[in-house]
Amino acid sequence: MNQDVAPLPGSHYDGLSFEDRMATVEFRVAARPHITVDSDVCRSCTTKACVHACPAQLFVPTSDGGVLFNYEQCFECGTCYMVCNTEGALTWSYPEGGHGVVFRRS
Amino acid sequence: MAESADVVVAGAGPAGAAAALVAARAGLRVVLVERGPFPGSKNMYGGVIYPRVLDTLLPRWWEEVPVQRWVTRRATMVMTGTKALTVEFRGEDWDAPPYNGATAYRADFDSWLAGKAADAGAELVCSTTVTGLLRDGTGRVTGVRTDRPDGDIRASLVIAGDGVNSFLAKEAGLYEDWSVTHFTVGVKEVLALPREVLEDRFNLTGDEGLDIEILGGTQGIPGGGFLYTNLDTIAVGVVLSLAGLRDSGKRPEDIIAALKDHPAIAPLVRGGELKEYSAHTIPEGGMDGMPHLAADGMLVAGDAAHLCLASGIWLEGVNFAIGSGALAGETAIEAIGSGDTSAAALSGYRRRLENSFVLANHRKLRGAHKLILGKRAQTVYPELACGIAQRVFTVTDPQPKAGLRRWVHDERKRGGVRLRDIVKDGWVGWRTFG
Amino acid sequence: MGVPRYIAAALKWVDLRPEVDPLAGTVRHDTRTSGLSLADAAALEWALRLGESWQLPVAAITAGPPEARAVLRDAAGFGPTRLVHVAADRDAPSDAIARALAPLLAGAAVVCCGDYSADRGSGSVPAFLAHHLQAAQALGLTSLAPEHPGSLVAQRRLDGGRRERLQVSAPAVISVEPGAAQLRRAPLSGLLAAGRAAVETAAADQAPEYGSRVHLLRTTSYRPRPKVLAPPRDQLPRARLLALTGALSERMPPRVVRAAPEQAADQLIGYLTDNGYLG
Ligand SMILES: Cc1cc2nc3c(=O)[nH]c(=O)nc-3n(C[C@H](O)[C@H](O)[C@H](O)COP(=O)(O)OP(=O)(O)OC[C@H]3O[C@@H](n4cnc5c(N)ncnc54)[C@H](O)[C@@H]3O)c2cc1C
Ligand code: SF4
Ligand code: SF4
Numbered sequence: 001m002n003q004d005v006a007p008l009p010g011s012h013y014d015g016l017s018f019e020d021r022m023a024t025v026e027f028r029v030a031a032r033p034h035i036t037v038d039s040d041v042c043r044s045c046t047t048k049a050c051v052h053a054c055p056a057q058l059f060v061p062t063s064d065g066g067v068l069f070n071y072e073q074c075f076e077c078g079t080c081y082m083v084c085n086t087e088g089a090l091t092w093s094y095p096e097g098g099h100g101v102v103f104r105r106s
Numbered sequence: 107m108a109e110s111a112d113v114v115v116a117g118a119g120p121a122g123a124a125a126a127l128v129a130a131r132a133g134l135r136v137v138l139v140e141r142g143p144f145p146g147s148k149n150m151y152g153g154v155i156y157p158r159v160l161d162t163l164l165p166r167w168w169e170e171v172p173v174q175r176w177v178t179r180r181a182t183m184v185m186t187g188t189k190a191l192t193v194e195f196r197g198e199d200w201d202a203p204p205y206n207g208a209t210a211y212r213a214d215f216d217s218w219l220a221g222k223a224a225d226a227g228a229e230l231v232c233s234t235t236v237t238g239l240l241r242d243g244t245g246r247v248t249g250v251r252t253d254r255p256d257g258d259i260r261a262s263l264v265i266a267g268d269g270v271n272s273f274l275a276k277e278a279g280l281y282e283d284w285s286v287t288h289f290t291v292g293v294k295e296v297l298a299l300p301r302e303v304l305e306d307r308f309n310l311t312g313d314e315g316l317d318i319e320i321l322g323g324t325q326g327i328p329g330g331g332f333l334y335t336n337l338d339t340i341a342v343g344v345v346l347s348l349a350g351l352r353d354s355g356k357r358p359e360d361i362i363a364a365l366k367d368h369p370a371i372a373p374l375v376r377g378g379e380l381k382e383y384s385a386h387t388i389p390e391g392g393m394d395g396m397p398h399l400a401a402d403g404m405l406v407a408g409d410a411a412h413l414c415l416a417s418g419i420w421l422e423g424v425n426f427a428i429g430s431g432a433l434a435g436e437t438a439i440e441a442i443g444s445g446d447t448s449a450a451a452l453s454g455y456r457r458r459l460e461n462s463f464v465l466a467n468h469r470k471l472r473g474a475h476k477l478i479l480g481k482r483a484q485t486v487y488p489e490l491a492c493g494i495a496q497r498v499f500t501v502t503d504p505q506p507k508a509g510l511r512r513w514v515h516d517e518r519k520r521g522g523v524r525l526r527d528i529v530k531d532g533w534v535g536w537r538t539f540g
Numbered sequence: 541m542g543v544p545r546y547i548a549a550a551l552k553w554v555d556l557r558p559e560v561d562p563l564a565g566t567v568r569h570d571t572r573t574s575g576l577s578l579a580d581a582a583a584l585e586w587a588l589r590l591g592e593s594w595q596l597p598v599a600a601i602t603a604g605p606p607e608a609r610a611v612l613r614d615a616a617g618f619g620p621t622r623l624v625h626v627a628a629d630r631d632a633p634s635d636a637i638a639r640a641l642a643p644l645l646a647g648a649a650v651v652c653c654g655d656y657s658a659d660r661g662s663g664s665v666p667a668f669l670a671h672h673l674q675a676a677q678a679l680g681l682t683s684l685a686p687e688h689p690g691s692l693v694a695q696r697r698l699d700g701g702r703r704e705r706l707q708v709s710a711p712a713v714i715s716v717e718p719g720a721a722q723l724r725r726a727p728l729s730g731l732l733a734a735g736r737a738a739v740e741t742a743a744a745d746q747a748p749e750y751g752s753r754v755h756l757l758r759t760t761s762y763r764p765r766p767k768v769l770a771p772p773r774d775q776l777p778r779a780r781l782l783a784l785t786g787a788l789s790e791r792m793p794p795r796v797v798r799a800a801p802e803q804a805a806d807q808l809i810g811y812l813t814d815n816g817y818l819g
Pocket of ligand 2: 050051
C-alpha cells in the first residue's frame with residue numbers, strides 16, 4: 001500500500017496545550033526533589049540539551065544563562081542526565097518509594 | 107534491625123517478578139522490592155508483549171494474562187516526508203493459543219506477573235525504593251538499603267531487576283563503558299477511540315490487534331516509530347537515539363506530532379483523545395553496552411543488564427527480561443543450595459543465558475542497532491523504497507511501464523545511493539536478521 | 541461511657557483519580573488509584589500520635605466494599621492492634637456509614653477521621669458518628685496538641701482568617717484537614733508484617749436510625765462540565781469551520797436501534813436518563 005494523500009481538514013486540530021498533555025499523567029509528588037540542578041554549573045553549558053530533550057519540559061532557561069528546574073512532573077526517565085555533558089550539573093535519583101509518576105495505560 | 111532473606115530482588119518489573127517467582131517456588135525466602143505504588147506504575151513501553159517465554163513458567167498463561175488485544179497482524183511501514191510503504195504480515199494461527207504477541211498495559215501486566223510471584227510465596231513490598239547496596243569488608247554484596255525506616259534487608263543474593271537506569275549495577279561497578287550512545291528514549295501517546303471506530307479503522311474484529319513499526323518517521327533523528335492497537339485506545343510513539351535527540355534541538359512531543367501529521371498516520375489517529383503521555387529510556391547498545399552480569403552476591407537481569415532489543419523495527423524487552431529473570435532465579439537456587447554466591451559460583455547465569463533465546467538473539471542481532479539507526483536505513487532506504495513503490499503503482503499509460511530494474515536504477519540514482527552500500531548493508535542485514 | 545480503651549482511625553477507601561466519561565457522565569473506578577486521601581492519612585497519623593502519647597492501642601476501621609481492606613493493609617504497616625472492615629456500599633450515604641461504624645467504636649477515646657473525602661464527600665460522617673456515639677465532636681481541625689490522657693487542644697479555621705482554639709475531652713470524634721499532619725513512612729518490618737496481618741470482618745449491624753426529618757429520595761448522576769477547547773489553528777475560515785463542526789470527518793458511528801416506535805422511544809429516553817440528560 002502506498003499512501004500519498006493530503007491530510008483531511010481538521011486532522012491537525014487537537015487544541016492540546018503542553019499543560020493539558022501533562023495533566024493526563026498522574027504524579028504523586030514527593031516532598032523532596034529527586035533531581036537537583038546546579039544552575040551555576042549550567043551557566044557555562046553551551047548545549048542546554050536538557051531544555052529541549054526533557055520529554056516533560058521541566059528545564060527552563062533563565063535570562064542569566066542558567067536553568068530553572070521543577071521536579072514535580074518528572075517521568076523519571078533519565079534522559080536529562082544522559083544528554084547532559086557537564087559534570088556536576090545534575091544530581092539524579094528516584095523519588096521516595098510510592099511517589100512520583102504513576103502510569104496506568106502505558 | 108535489618109530484615110533478612112535468601113534473595114532480595116530489586117524491581118518488580120518483568121525481570122524481577124520472574125526471578126522472584128522462580129526462586130520462591132523453590133522455597134527460598136524472597137523479598138521483591140518495588141518503588142512504585144504497584145508493579146508497572148513506573149513502567150512504559152511500546153505496547154506489545156511476546157509472552158511465549160511464559161510457556162514453561164506459567165503454563166496456559168493465556169487464559170489469565172491481562173491483555174488488550176492479541177496481535178494477529180504485524181506491519182512495517184517505511185516512510186519519507188509524505189509517502190509510506192507498508193509491508194504487512196498476518197499470522198495464520200496468531201489468534202489462538204499459544205498466540206504470538208499481545209498488546210497490554212504495563213500497569214496490568216506487571217501487576218499480574220508480580221502477583222504470580224507473590225502467590226508463589228515471594229514477599230512483595232511496594233512504595234519502597236532500594237537506595238543502595240549493603241557490602242561487607244571484602245566488597246561482596248550482602249543485601250540492600252531501602253528508603254524505609256529500618257529499611258536494610260540482608261540477603262545471600264541480590265538480583266538487580268531495576269531497569270534501564272540500574273543504580274545497583276552502577277554501584278557494583280558492573281558497567282565497564284557506560285555511554286549515552288547505548289541508549290534511546292521512547293515517548294508515546296495513548297489515544298482513546300471508541301472501540302467501534304478503532305476496529306473499523308484498522309479492520310479488526312473481536313480481540314484481534316495490529317502492530318505497526320515505522321522506520322523513517324523521526325525527523326532525521328535515528329530511531330523509529332510505532333503504532334499499536336489496544337481495546338479502545340491506540341499507542342503511538344517514537345523511539346529516538348539520545349545522542350541524536352540531544353544534537354537535534356528538537357522536542358520529543360513535536361516529533362510525535364509530526365509523525366501523527368504524516369499522511370499515512372493522520373487518518374489512523376484522527377479524533378483520538380489523549381489519555382496518557384509517557385516517556386522512558388531504553389538500553390539499545392545490545393551486546394556492546396552489556397554490563398558484567400554477576401558480582402559477588404549479586405546478579406543483574408533485564409534492562410539493567412541491557413538485555414533489550416529495540417532498534418527501530420522491533421521492540422522487544424519484556425520477553426528478554428522475563429527470560430533472564432527466570433534464569434537468574436534458577437542460578438540463585440543453585441548457588442544458595444551450594445552455599446556459595448560468589449561471582450565465580452554465579453557464572454552459571456551467563457552460561458544459562460548463552461544457551462537460551464536471550465543471548466542467542468542478542469548475539470545474532472549484535473550490531474543490528476548500528477545498521478537500523480544508521481543514516482542509510484533511516485533516510486536513504488525509505489526514500490528508495492517509497493520511490494520504487496510509487497513507480498510500481500503508478501499507471502503510466504499510454505507509456506509502457508519501464509520495469510522494476512529500470513525503476514530501481516533511477517531511484518537509486520535520484521537518491522545518490524551507491525550500489526556498494528546497498529550490497530554492504532544487505533550483507534550485514536542478511537547476516538544479522540537472516 | 542466507660543474508661544477509654546483505645547484510639548481509632550476511621551479511614552475511607554476512596555478513588556483519588558476517578559474517571560468521568562465526558563459523554564455519559566458515568567464514573568469509572570480503579571483500585572490502583574484508590575486508597576487513603578491526604579486528610580485520612582493525616583487522621584491516621586494523629587491516631588498514631590495520640591496512641592503514643594497516651595499509651596493506648598490504635599485500631600483502624602473502614603466501611604466499604606471488600607477492596608476497601610486495602611486501606612487497612614496500609615494502616616497495618618504501622619502496627620495497629622486491630623484492623624476492622626465493615627461491609628458497606630461505595631456510595632453509601634454518610635449516615636449509613638456512621639451507623640455501620642458506630643457499634644464498633646463504642647470504647648474509643650478518640651475517633652480520628654479525615655475532614656472530607658476526595659470524592660466530593662460532605663465531611664458529615666464524623667458528625668453523624670459523634671451523634672451515634674454520643675461523643676464530643678471537633679471537626680475540620682488544622683492542628684492538635686495532646687494534653688494529659690483524654691484531653692487535647694485543637695485549632696481550626698474560621699472565616700476571615702480567624703482561628704479557633706478548642707479544648708476537647710474524650711470520648712470525642714475529630715476530623716482533621718489534610719495539612720494537619722503528614723503520615724510517617726511505615727518501617728520495612730511493618731510492611732512485611734502487614735502482608736500477614738489479620739483483618740476482622742465485622743457484621744454490619746447498624747446503629748438505630750435517628751429520627752430525621754430529611755430523607756434522601758434520589759441522587760442523579762454526574763453531569764460533566766462543558767470542556768473548553770482551543771480555537772482551530774488553520775488559516776482558512778472554511779478549514780476552521782470544518783474543524784469546529786467536525787463536518788466531513790469521521791465520527792463515532794451511531795448506534796442503530798431497530799425496534800417498534802414505542803420501544804425505540806423507551807430506549808432513547810432510557811439512554812438520556814441513564815446519562816444524566818433527563819431527570
Ligand atoms: C518506549 C519503549 C518501547 C518499548 N517497547 C517494547 C515492546 O513493545 N515490547 C517489549 O517486549 N519491550 C518493549 N520495550 C522494552 C521493555 O519495556 C523493557 O525491556 C522491559 O520493561 C524490561 O524489564 P525489566 O524488568 O528489566 O525492567 P523494568 O520494566 O524497567 O522494571 C524495573 C522495575 O524496577 C523498579 N525499580 C527501579 N529501580 C528501583 C529501585 N531502586 N528500588 C525499587 N524498585 C526499583 C521500577 O519501578 C520497575 O518496576 C520498550 C521500552 C521502551 C522504553
Ligand atoms: S543540566 Fe546539563 S545540559 Fe542542562 S543546562 Fe545544565 S549543564 Fe547543560
Ligand atoms: S528524568 Fe526525564 S522527565 Fe525527569 S527531568 Fe529528566 S528528562 Fe525530564
